[in-house]
Amino acid sequence: GDSVTQMEGPVTLSEEAFLTINCTYTATGYPSLFWYVQYPGEGLQLLLKATKADDKGSNKGFEATYRKETTSFHLEKGSVQVSDSAVYFCAPGNTPLVFGKGTRLSVIA
Amino acid sequence: DTAVSQTPKYLVTQMGNDKSIKCEQNLGHDTMYWYKQDSKKFLKIMFSYNNKELIINETVPNRFSPKSPDKAHLNLHINSLELGDSAVYFCASSPRQGESIQYFGAGTRLSVL
Numbered sequence: 346g347d348s349v350t351q352m353e354g355p356v357t358l359s360e361e362a363f364l365t366i367n368c369t370y371t372a373t374g375y376p377s378l379f380w381y382v383q384y385p386g387e388g389l390q391l392l393l394k395a396t397k398a399d400d401k402g403s404n405k406g407f408e409a410t411y412r413k414e415t416t417s418f419h420l421e422k423g424s425v426q427v428s429d430s431a432v433y434f435c436a437p438g439n440t441p442l443v444f445g446k447g448t449r450l451s452v453i454a
Numbered sequence: 455d456t457a458v459s460q461t462p463k464y465l466v467t468q469m470g471n472d473k474s475i476k477c478e479q480n481l482g483h484d485t486m487y488w489y490k491q492d493s494k495k496f497l498k499i500m501f502s503y504n505n506k507e508l509i510i511n512e513t514v515p516n517r518f519s520p521k522s523p524d525k526a527h528l529n530l531h532i533n534s535l536e537l538g539d540s541a542v543y544f545c546a547s548s549p550r551q552g553e554s555i556q557y558f559g560a561g562t563r564l565s566v567l
Contacts, residue, residue: 377554388458388544388558389497432495438554441487441502441510447495 347372347437349445354432357451358425366420366448368409368435377438378402378411378418383447384431392420392433425452457481460545460559467535468567475530475562477545485509485551486528488520489544491561497544503528504551535566 352367370378377396381389393402398413407422418435432447458479467473479486487510488500502510503522517533528545542563546556 379554383495386560388546388560389556390558391555394555434497436554440552440554441499441512442554442556443499444497447497449495 347376347439347443349435349437349443351433351435351445351448354447354449355451356448357453360426360452360454361424362452364420364422364425364429364450366433366435366450368418368420368445370416370418370435370437372416372437373439375413378409379436379438379442380407380409380418380420381434381436381444382431383434389434394438425450427452427454456559458545458547458557458559460543460562462562463560464563464565466565466567469535469537471535472531472533473535473564474532475543475545475564477528477530477559479526479545479547479557481547481549481557482526483547483549483557484525485548485553486522486525487546487548487556488528488530489546489558491542491544493541501528501530502551509551532564535564537566540564540566 380392382392393404395402395411401410435445485504491497501520506522542561545559548556
């Protein structure tokens with residue numbers, strides 16, 4: 346089955362710092378790839394997706410590029426804000442979804 | 455209006471009790487799910503229903519029994535609760551079976567004492 350490896354958290358950054366959260370995966374076929382975000386006290390919500398190799402998904406200043414050759418989908422943001430503090434989950438798009446263990450991000454002012 | 459709503463938000467109970475968690479979605483989706491999130495934030499699927507029919511049943515103890523009276527509702531009943539059942543349970547829905555974009559409820563935090 347599919348599997349995901351995400352970098353261990355927590356990640357603590359100061360506001361306006363650059364963020365990278367690494368994600369590598371194994372998956373059947375070449376599914377779409379997703380990043381979901383879980384804000385405190387809430388359920389997961391879709392942050393961004395990429396549907397095929399070399400596609401870049403982007404939303405709210407976050408980006409991730411589908412790298413088939415390295416089976417990676419790293420999440421980046423150039424300048425984080427306190428409101429980005431959350432847990433981030435990577436997932437290949439085969440169903441049922443298999444999520445990584447989540448990476449907690451804390452941004453301090 | 456909340457798209458996927460779960461009740462209750464918090465549930466504290468004693469070992470051995472039976473409890474239910476309810477989930478409703480008003481998105482008109484065909485497919486609904488239950489996930490369990492442990493204390494380390496690891497999220498794992500438990501069940502999935504499509505148009506009231508069970509389509510995914512991961513390795514979950516028989517004490518857990520989902521019920522879908524209609525495609526907008528998926529309830530989770532848990533018998534003989536154990537300490538290890540303490541977790542956050544999330545309901546989710548998607549437009550159709552095989553759709554990877556899912557919409558999650560806010561979760562039910564279950565604490566078994």
